[in-house]
Each structure stands twice: as C-alpha cells, then as structure tokens.
Amino acid sequence: MNTNSSLKKNLMYMFVCTIGVQIVNLIIIIYISRVLSVDVVGLVNLSQAIILYFTLLTLFGFQTLGSKEVVKSVEKDEIVYSVISIRMIIALLSIVVIAIIAMLMTKGESFSTILLLYSLTLIPLCFNLDWFFTGIYEMKHNGVFNVIKVIIPLCIIVAFLKSDSDVYVIPIAFLIGLIMAGCYHIYKFKSKGFSFSKRDRMKRKLLLTMALPFVMTSILSTINGNVDTIMVGELLNEHELGIYSNSYKLIFFLISMIAVLFNVTYPKLTKLKGQELRSFFGLLTRVVIMFAIPISIGGFIFSKEILVLLFGKKYIEGSMTLKILMIYFMVLFIRELCAYSLNAWGKERIYLKIIGISAIANIIINYIAITNIGIEGAALSTLFCEIMTFVLMALSVRENVNLSYLKETIKILPAICLLTAILIVFKIAEINIILVIPISILVYFGVLYKSGYLNTLRTFLK
Incomplete structure (x- = not known):
C-alpha cells in the first residue's frame, strides 16, 4: 500500500x-x-x-x-x-x-x-x-x-x-x-x-530516562491548555468556574477533532524532504485554513445560541468568554501545524523551549487578568499566549518551509465573506441555530466547490 x-x-x-x-x-x-x-x-x-x-x-x-x-x-x-x-x-x-x-x-x-x-x-x-x-x-x-x-x-x-x-x-x-x-x-x-x-530492570531504567522529554512536553502543553480553568477555580467562585469551564469544554471538543488530522499526517511530515515537503506542507496549510476560519466565525457569532442549545440558559453569561475562546481555537488550529512539524523535523528542543516560555507566561498573565477582569480575562490571556506561541513556532518553521497562511486566507476570502454575511443575517433574523449550521455548511462548501478550491481536500485525501 x-x-x-x-x-x-x-x-x-x-x-x-x-x-x-x-x-x-x-x-x-x-x-x-x-x-x-x-x-x-x-x-x-x-x-x-x-x-x-x-x-x-x-x-x-x-x-x-x-x-x-x-x-x-x-x-x-x-x-x-x-x-x-x-x-x-x-x-x-x-x-x-x-x-x-x-x-x-x-x-x-x-x-x-x-x-x-x-x-x-x-x-x-x-x-x-x-x-x-x-x-x-x-x-x-x-x-x-x-x-x-x-x-x-x-x-x-x-x-x-x-x-x-x-x-x-x-x-x-x-x-x-x-x-x-x-x-x-x-x-x-x-x-x-x-x-x-x-x-528487565535495565530496560525499565532506560525507558524511564528516554520518556522524560515526552512527559515534560505533554505537561507543559497542558499548562497552556487548561491552567486557566484551575486558576479560575482558585481565584473566583464555583459559579464562574462552571460558566468558564463549560465554554472551554466546547473548545476542547473541537481540539480533539483537529488532532485527527495532525496525528495521521505526522508520519508523512517526518519522511518528506525538499520540494515534496514544501508541497505537502502547503496542502496541509490550505486544509487547516479551510476549516479553522469558518468554524471560529460561526462560533463567535452564535456563541450565545450554542451555549443555550447545548447546556441551557443558565450558561448564557459565558457567551463573551466563548467568543474569545473561538478566536483562540482558530489560532491554535493554525499553530498546531507548526507544532507537529517541529516535532516531526527533530526540533523537539525548540518546541519544548517555546511551550516552556508560553507556560510561564500563561500562569503570570492569567493571574493578572483573572484577578482584574474575571473569566473573560482568563480567555483573553489564553488567547494572547496562544498568539505568542504561534509567532515563535512560525519563526522556527520558516527555516524549513515557506508559510502561506495569508495567501491561502485571501484565496477563500469570498467564501468567508459570504458565510459571515449569511450568519449575521441569520443572527439578526433569529433563525434557529439547528437550521443555521447545515445551511451555512452547504453555502460555504458550495462556494469553495465552484471556485475549485475544494479540490484541495480531494487531493489531500488521495
């Protein structure tokens, strides 16, 4: 095969x-x-x-x-x-x-x-x-x-x-x-x-030593992902914790979905070199942009409706938090491409250093933001640190490939603008979110199909 x-x-x-x-x-x-x-x-x-x-x-x-x-x-x-x-x-x-x-x-x-x-x-x-x-x-x-x-x-x-x-x-x-x-x-x-x-006692000692960098990376990455929830729990009351943590649960659900894409493409990122690597990285970039932006826009505009639909009206006050976290999700989705690439190319030390810096910044900024702004502050600090992490990783990735995030975004801009306009109209007209989701998906991918951009997905799956 x-x-x-x-x-x-x-x-x-x-x-x-x-x-x-x-x-x-x-x-x-x-x-x-x-x-x-x-x-x-x-x-x-x-x-x-x-x-x-x-x-x-x-x-x-x-x-x-x-x-x-x-x-x-x-x-x-x-x-x-x-x-x-x-x-x-x-x-x-x-x-x-x-x-x-x-x-x-x-x-x-x-x-x-x-x-x-x-x-x-x-x-x-x-x-x-x-x-x-x-x-x-x-x-x-x-x-x-x-x-x-x-x-x-x-x-x-x-x-x-x-x-x-x-x-x-x-x-x-x-x-x-x-x-x-x-x-x-x-x-x-x-x-x-x-x-x-x-x-085999010696084998156990060897595995223990070899695994240390992997567990350190996992824990530091998790600090960037959920230290905000723990700090909200310590610095604010249980009600605010419940509101914030459920908004983040939705983001975690989306993150779990995108992990599929990167887990199966990781082996190929480790094997390809030269022009083949640049071509595949460009293809992967197009797929990431194709999904990251519309999901974030939809979640941002209909944050209140999504929370009410899933969890009930008692979580409606988390609407602004979810809006901020949807932007965070978009940045994280794009950043994950850089993260997996660094590990695939043997740059684990650079990756570990970056997420270490980000983890420390996350704890400090979260403390300041949560104590002064509340749960929205937790979301903002998480977003800020994710942007910082993305910039640092992107600079490291550029040594191997050319980044084309802006170019690929411009290519799908007509579809994004049309989708955003439709979502705003649906929002004003108070159309049920259950109807909004399938209609928006059909319109967005319909425009991409007409423009030929959807061929990217077909090429990727071949």
Whole structure:
C-alpha cells in the first residue's frame, strides 16, 4: 500500500473513531451540565482539570515512545511489563499527592471526594495499551478500548445521575469504564501469546530516562491548555468556574477533532524532504485554513445560541468568554501545524523551549487578568499566549518551509465573506441555530466547490 493510500485509510479510521468517542463525551458533558447546578459542574470540571496533569504523568509519554520501541523491539513483552510497572508506581505516588491537594484546597468536602475518586482512575489507566497495539499495527483494538471507556460511563451517568447529590456517580462511572476498557486490552494482549512475565530492570531504567522529554512536553502543553480553568477555580467562585469551564469544554471538543488530522499526517511530515515537503506542507496549510476560519466565525457569532442549545440558559453569561475562546481555537488550529512539524523535523528542543516560555507566561498573565477582569480575562490571556506561541513556532518553521497562511486566507476570502454575511443575517433574523449550521455548511462548501478550491481536500485525501 502506498503512502497516500495508507494516509487516507488511517485518516478515515481515526476520524470515525475519534468523532464517535468525542461525540459521546460531548453528550456526557451536555447531560451533566443540564442535570447539575452550575456550581457543582464547576467543581467536577476543576477536579478533571487537576487530574489531567496526573493522567499525563502516569502515561509518562509512552503513548509516543512506547509505540516506537514496540516497532523495533523483538522482546515486546519486556517493554509492556516495564511500561506498566513504571506507570503503576507513578500512579500510586500521584494518588498520595492528590490526597494532599484535596486536603489543602478549600473547595469543600464534596470537591475533595470527587477529586479522590477521580484519582483512582489512574490505576486502570496503567493498563491502557493503545501504544502497544499501534506499534503492532492493530489500532482497531484502540478504537474498541476508547468506545468501552466512554459508553459505559454514559450509561451509568444517564441511569443514576439525577441531581447534585448524585455527583459522585460521575468519577465512579469513569473508573468503571476504564477498568472494563483495560480488561479488554489485557485480554487482547494475552490472546496474542504475549505475557507480563518477562522483566528487565535495565530496560525499565532506560525507558524511564528516554520518556522524560515526552512527559515534560505533554505537561507543559497542558499548562497552556487548561491552567486557566484551575486558576479560575482558585481565584473566583464555583459559579464562574462552571460558566468558564463549560465554554472551554466546547473548545476542547473541537481540539480533539483537529488532532485527527495532525496525528495521521505526522508520519508523512517526518519522511518528506525538499520540494515534496514544501508541497505537502502547503496542502496541509490550505486544509487547516479551510476549516479553522469558518468554524471560529460561526462560533463567535452564535456563541450565545450554542451555549443555550447545548447546556441551557443558565450558561448564557459565558457567551463573551466563548467568543474569545473561538478566536483562540482558530489560532491554535493554525499553530498546531507548526507544532507537529517541529516535532516531526527533530526540533523537539525548540518546541519544548517555546511551550516552556508560553507556560510561564500563561500562569503570570492569567493571574493578572483573572484577578482584574474575571473569566473573560482568563480567555483573553489564553488567547494572547496562544498568539505568542504561534509567532515563535512560525519563526522556527520558516527555516524549513515557506508559510502561506495569508495567501491561502485571501484565496477563500469570498467564501468567508459570504458565510459571515449569511450568519449575521441569520443572527439578526433569529433563525434557529439547528437550521443555521447545515445551511451555512452547504453555502460555504458550495462556494469553495465552484471556485475549485475544494479540490484541495480531494487531493489531500488521495
């Protein structure tokens, strides 16, 4: 199978799996937001934001490194045992640290209990073997793992979560989902003749050392993505936290969608050189611009309607926050192309340095903005730091390829202007958002088709 055919197959497979899982996640968020009060939703989201750092610490960068080692190693059993044992030690230590954090934070007994229950999910997380199945080119098992991980919590939450007093159902549901998904991975691992019996202490030490840069990168990237939620939780009240964090949940949903595009194109970015690389980078730029701008414009104009449609009128005051975050999403979408490219071209140190600078700036600016402006300040500081990160990464990427963001934007400007005009008219006429979305998509892509620009997408998928 040639590279382009493989790219298309992986894109479609990962797209379907990711879309399905993320839609289920969104349904869970919507259900929780409509059943619970804004304040309690804020506490749940804060605990999830904190747990995310310990999740990344437990995974310890093996999602990337582990796959590479499995591909080139004969003793795959040793790698799996080493990774799981490293993760288990980190998970147990993390639970102790989380318990201390729960005692020190002044968010009440309910929050402490939610956080502690979420910490237990780190143990079954150790048995997430998606990196192993990626390494042996059987990613279908990862799709099943992710489906189990979200479907079981959805069923439990819908069945048992009826009011604020049932809030503990949420972390318990996710814990059960991860346990069942982990059991599936273990079963498939053993059914292929592998075992957990092969142990190599030196291999474990080597993997631990090799994984450090990966986990550092993940944590610094996450600081840029969700430190605002944690700081809003610490500096403002639970109600404001609930309003802000739910707006960001929508952005996170969109970010999860674009990850599909970059994950499947990453291998090709690592292999191509010279003119082939420049041509492919230009093609990828056109695809990014084609989707980033219209999604952001639509979300900006109809921010209020989107929040009401999904979460209810009690979240309407987050409209301005979502508008700012939609601009942030557009910048992030464009910036991610530079980020993946830097890693693909062996410039991990430059990437790590940039996100390190951005993470420090994010914490400082968020503190100043949140204490003076509130949740809109958190959104503005996140946007500002993302723009700064994009500029720094773009300057580094220009050493390898020519950036054509402005040129590609000008090419689709007629379609963007028409779409914006239609959206404004629909907004003034108070047309239902459920009708606005499909009509806008048809108009936008219809104009791109007539102009021939849509051929870019066809070329990309070939």
